[in-house]
Amino acid sequence: MTRYILQRLALLPLLMVIYSFVIFAIIQAPPGDFLTAYVATLSSSGSSISAEQIAALRSQYGLDQPFIVQYFLWLKHLFHGDFGLSLEYQRPNAELIGEQLGLTIALALFSFVLTWVIAVPAGIYSATHPRSWADHALTVINYVGVATPNFMLALILMWVAFAYFDISVTGLYSPEYVDAPWSLAKFWDLLAHIWLPALVLGIAGTARLSRIMRANLLDELNKPYVVTARAKGMREWQLVLRYPVRLALNPLVSTIGWYLPLLFSGSLIVATVMNLPNIGPLLLRALVNQDMYLAGGILLIYSFLTIVGTLLSDVALALIDPRIRVEK
Amino acid sequence: MALAAGAAVLTAPEVALAQGAKYKEAPALADQVKGGKLPPVEARLPEKPLVVPVAEKVGDYGGVWRRAFLGPADANNYVRVVYDALFRFSPDGAKIEPKIAESAEPSADYKTWTIKLRKGAKWSDGQPFTANDILFWYKDVLLNKELTPTLPGWIRNADGTPAKVEKVDDQTVRFTYAAPATLFLTAVANQDGADRTFAMFLPAHYLKKFHPAYADKAEIDKMAHAAGFKAWTELFANKNAPPENPERPTMAAWAPTSRASDPVFTLRRNPYYVGVDKDGNQLPYIDEVRFTYFADAQALNLQAIAGNFDMQERHVNMTNYPVLKEQEKSAKKYRVITWPTFGGADAVIAINQTYTADPVMGKVMANVDFRKALSLAINRDQIKESVFLGLGEPRQGVPAPWHPYYPGDEWAKKYTEFKRDEANKLLDGIGLDKKDANGIRLLPNGKPATIEISVVPAFGAWPDVALLVSKDWDAVGIKTIVQIRERALHFTMRDNNELMAEIWNEDTSAFPYTGNAKVDPRNTPILTMGPLWLRWYATGGKEGAEPPPAMKRIVEIVDKARTAPPDEQVKLSQELYRIWAENLFEIGTIGLTPMVQGVVVATNKFQNVPKTLGNDWPLRSPGNARTEQFYFAK
Numbered sequence: 038m039t040r041y042i043l044q045r046l047a048l049l050p051l052l053m054v055i056y057s058f059v060i061f062a063i064i065q066a067p068p069g070d071f072l073t074a075y076v077a078t079l080s081s082s083g084s085s086i087s088a089e090q091i092a093a094l095r096s097q098y099g100l101d102q103p104f105i106v107q108y109f110l111w112l113k114h115l116f117h118g119d120f121g122l123s124l125e126y127q128r129p130n131a132e133l134i135g136e137q138l139g140l141t142i143a144l145a146l147f148s149f150v151l152t153w154v155i156a157v158p159a160g161i162y163s164a165t166h167p168r169s170w171a172d173h174a175l176t177v178i179n180y181v182g183v184a185t186p187n188f189m190l191a192l193i194l195m196w197v198a199f200a201y202f203d204i205s206v207t208g209l210y211s212p213e214y215v216d217a218p219w220s221l222a223k224f225w226d227l228l229a230h231i232w233l234p235a236l237v238l239g240i241a242g243t244a245r246l247s248r249i250m251r252a253n254l255l256d257e258l259n260k261p262y263v264v265t266a267r268a269k270g271m272r273e274w275q276l277v278l279r280y281p282v283r284l285a286l287n288p289l290v291s292t293i294g295w296y297l298p299l300l301f302s303g304s305l306i307v308a309t310v311m312n313l314p315n316i317g318p319l320l321l322r323a324l325v326n327q328d329m330y331l332a333g334g335i336l337l338i339y340s341f342l343t344i345v346g347t348l349l350s351d352v353a354l355a356l357i358d359p360r361i362r363v364e365k
Numbered sequence: 366m367a368l369a370a371g372a373a374v375l376t377a378p379e380v381a382l383a384q385g386a387k388y389k390e391a392p393a394l395a396d397q398v399k400g401g402k403l404p405p406v407e408a409r410l411p412e413k414p415l416v417v418p419v420a421e422k423v424g425d426y427g428g429v430w431r432r433a434f435l436g437p438a439d440a441n442n443y444v445r446v447v448y449d450a451l452f453r454f455s456p457d458g459a460k461i462e463p464k465i466a467e468s469a470e471p472s473a474d475y476k477t478w479t480i481k482l483r484k485g486a487k488w489s490d491g492q493p494f495t496a497n498d499i500l501f502w503y504k505d506v507l508l509n510k511e512l513t514p515t516l517p518g519w520i521r522n523a524d525g526t527p528a529k530v531e532k533v534d535d536q537t538v539r540f541t542y543a544a545p546a547t548l549f550l551t552a553v554a555n556q557d558g559a560d561r562t563f564a565m566f567l568p569a570h571y572l573k574k575f576h577p578a579y580a581d582k583a584e585i586d587k588m589a590h591a592a593g594f595k596a597w598t599e600l601f602a603n604k605n606a607p608p609e610n611p612e613r614p615t616m617a618a619w620a621p622t623s624r625a626s627d628p629v630f631t632l633r634r635n636p637y638y639v640g641v642d643k644d645g646n647q648l649p650y651i652d653e654v655r656f657t658y659f660a661d662a663q664a665l666n667l668q669a670i671a672g673n674f675d676m677q678e679r680h681v682n683m684t685n686y687p688v689l690k691e692q693e694k695s696a697k698k699y700r701v702i703t704w705p706t707f708g709g710a711d712a713v714i715a716i717n718q719t720y721t722a723d724p725v726m727g728k729v730m731a732n733v734d735f736r737k738a739l740s741l742a743i744n745r746d747q748i749k750e751s752v753f754l755g756l757g758e759p760r761q762g763v764p765a766p767w768h769p770y771y772p773g774d775e776w777a778k779k780y781t782e783f784k785r786d787e788a789n790k791l792l793d794g795i796g797l798d799k800k801d802a803n804g805i806r807l808l809p810n811g812k813p814a815t816i817e818i819s820v821v822p823a824f825g826a827w828p829d830v831a832l833l834v835s836k837d838w839d840a841v842g843i844k845t846i847v848q849i850r851e852r853a854l855h856f857t858m859r860d861n862n863e864l865m866a867e868i869w870n871e872d873t874s875a876f877p878y879t880g881n882a883k884v885d886p887r888n889t890p891i892l893t894m895g896p897l898w899l900r901w902y903a904t905g906g907k908e909g910a911e912p913p914p915a916m917k918r919i920v921e922i923v924d925k926a927r928t929a930p931p932d933e934q935v936k937l938s939q940e941l942y943r944i945w946a947e948n949l950f951e952i953g954t955i956g957l958t959p960m961v962q963g964v965v966v967a968t969n970k971f972q973n974v975p976k977t978l979g980n981d982w983p984l985r986s987p988g989n990a991r992t993e994q995f996y997f998a999k
Contacts, residue, residue, distance in 0.1 A: 067853060068854045068857035069854070075438065077852040077853055078439075080823065089516075089517065090517075090562060092514070092515070093514045096514070097598065097599065119593075122593040122594065125438050127626075129592075199667065203671075205667075212673075216623065216629040309660045310661065312661065312664040314628050319660075
């Protein structure tokens with residue numbers, strides 16, 4: 038097991054270098070560069086900039102150099118742990134990403150926990166009470182949950198909140214707390230706002246998870262060992278939770294690692310629509326504005342998390358399921 | 366009416382300080398004065414302060430102006446609110462008035478300009494603002510090749526040398542040009558550090574710390590490196606930009622206390638601001654301006670509809686106008702004001718007249734009769750009603766009727782009537798009289814005449830304009846394809862001469878000789894009317910395509926008008942716009958709508974917002990509404 042983990046970890050640097058090249062190439066692929074996008078932004082807000090000024094900025098930012106030179110300069114800095122400077126913000130990328138990291142993780146964990154806390158019990162209930170009215174109701178909710186894009190849901194909820202309750206649900210804080218220092222009051226304010234985006238983000242996942250849970254558990258419940266245990270007089274809820282539920286959880290656990298990158302990227306559109314201050318809108322803007330070092334930095338972190346996440350899934354699965362451990 | 370924009374007319378303030386008025390200040394500042402933290406208001410104001418006329422009433426002190434912005438790339442949002450310049454455009458955009466500076470005086474031949482500063486004016490940190498701050502900009506920033514690789518046009522003589530700038534005394538600076546500089550004030554009214562440039566007056570006492578002519582180069586390099594910059598010039602630019610560096614002193618009514626890259630970009634009142642109202646109350650009235658960051662303009666619009674901004678016009682989408690009007694009536698939280706664009710047209714179709722990818726079609730597109738036919742084929746009333754919500758009027762991209770450069774109704778309305786028969790006749794007349802089975806006209810080489818309009822949804826409704834136009838053009842036998850493109854791709858294709866036609870707005874008609882006017886084919890980025898003309902001018906006629914005589918005449922006028930005395934400048938400009946409309950270098954549709962940052966939402970308490978305003982980028986609207994006199998009614 039240790040050997041296996043070490044092998045996988047040894048591959049990491051190589052993969053990261055390959056990813057860095059792919060990322061840089063993809064970011065550079067659209068026509069134009071940061072300044073083209075900047076000029077476009079200015080023109081589409083009614084301003085303009087002179088050709089001389091653009092030329093001066095282009096050479097200042099090094100955008101007039103060939104692709105490969107720009108790439109190696111970037112790589113060189115990355116090796117020194119330097120994510121470079123954001124062209125748009127004129128501030129170090131590491132600082133910008135760092136600022137958003139805390140809230141991004143908080144929001145993601147919140148929605149992750151919410152997803153599991155709702156999905157697993159719902160799945161178990163559906164499986165143990167198949168074709169009851171509650172099961173049917175849950176099924177309908179689940180299908181709607183899976184089928185509705187979450188940004189759509191966000192828009193609908195925002196409109197309902199505004200039109201019928203006259204409250205605004207964008208952002209994670211009330212206006213007076215946005216730039217206030219951390220305090221208990223600000224924390225409460227955050228809690229009062231975070232549940233809605235967390236729910237919106239989690240709803241598709243919840244629906245999917247509880248469907249998988251239901252299907253898996255239904256399969257297990259008909260197996261002979263369950264019948265045997267029941268025949269031996271084991272109490273029903275104890276039986277279900279101790280044996281079939283653990284088995285039914287396996288496929289879910291194997292996907293837990295995927296949550297690591299999803300923690301960051303999954304919320305991109307929802308966060309933009311709901312104006313949440315997390316990494317999603319930062320990445321979207323960086324891509325649209327071709328702020329390539331910032332976008333590159335964020336995407337590299339995503340790649341890293343995906344690799345680590347997959348590894349963690351494999352490890353978690355081995356831990357929860359003795360059969361997999363034995364095979365190894 | 367006084368002579369507008371282009372001309373060198375400077376008006377004295379419309380109001381004077383009331384006789385014997387004593388200066389008053391905001392309560393928060395009075396407390397600081399009592400606490401000994403701040404000198405008294407008389408000592409903070411210059412000897413002769415700027416007296417700012419109020420739009421409606423003398424206001425009350427206090428309040429936080431809630432506003433929204435789209436992040437650091439939207440720094441111009443700040444630039445327009447503070448409009449931090451020596452001189453500024455008046456609310457109607459017709460005059461230029463002193464702001465930070467006291468006066469400007471041209472010599473009889475307009476070759477020399479003398480700017481007088483206000484004696485006793487101070488930066489937001491209390492340091493004196495003098496001629497040295499302009500000389501520092503001139504000697505150490507403008508003439509420093511590393512900071513300014515190419516001289517901006519307004520300070521350059523025809524031979525490429527910089528105009529001479531000298532200090533006469535601590536409050537007086539003289540500018541000397543080789544040729545008459547009649548547009549000097551128009552340019553100076555825009556030297557406010559917008560678009561990542563350097564303003565023409567800089568806090569020398571602060572910035573010298575970051576300039577190698579005054580500080581140790583090794584030390585500066587160390588600072589630059591620590592901040593992640595490659596060169597000292599980047600550090601200098603960063604330290605000089607108020608939205609990126611709250612430490613930098615400013616002359617504006619509000620000074621930043623956080624950065625534009627923070628979630629909330631906050632400005633607080635500058636206790637040393639040079640302006641007062643007629644009763645002697647030091648301005649601004651409002652304590653604080655808070656720009657809340659929005660990643661997406663749609664989310665911003667939803668908040669605007671909900672009435673969560675005290676005054677916002679920027680990024681408010683005109684397509685939301687009906688919803689806003691409805692909320693205005695039902696929720697009664699705010700009022701909606703519209704400021705139409707400052708002339709031109711809000712959707713023009715520029716047809717590439719140097720298109721080479723398809724030489725046969727390219728030749729047709731270069732034919733002025735073809736463009737006349739296309740213009741006559743457009744049903745503009747339909748566009749006005751369905752896209753522009755009935756606002757504005759059909760017109761070509763010429764200045765507004767209230768502007769001295771206005772060529773007259775005949776030219777503003779030239780070829781804007783809907784005359785399909787005449788369009789068909791014109792098209793028949795240029796050899797496109799054969800049609801295929803679908804009714805599409807055939808080119809001389811037998812191929813169907815096809816044109817593609819590239820559209821960037823920059824101001825929301827342009828794709829709709831394109832669709833309506835395409836139907837009208839199909840109806841006269843020109844197959845029209847509407848292609849909606851991502852803006853960077855569109856801009857790159859435009860530069861590479863790959864666009865056939867595009868929709869954009871004509872927003873520079875009031876300023877044909879300064880900035881990036883679209884009438885001048887030598888400017889980049891321009892409309893796609895003739896990318897190869899740009900090449901032709903840039904290479905002295907060696908490459909590219911030679912422009913037609915009409916276009917050459919426009920260029921001639923631009924060069925001549927730049928140094929012509931005001932009266933002649935007006936005559937030349939009117940001629941320019943007659944040529945512009947007659948040749949349809951761009952085909953105008955609807956203009957004078959509030960499309961560009963012109964739908965204003967102001968809460969009921971937010972006062973002194975003018976009901977009409979010259980709305981344009983060079984006017985820095987809403988900055989020319991004199992934002993320092995906005996106030997919250999108690």
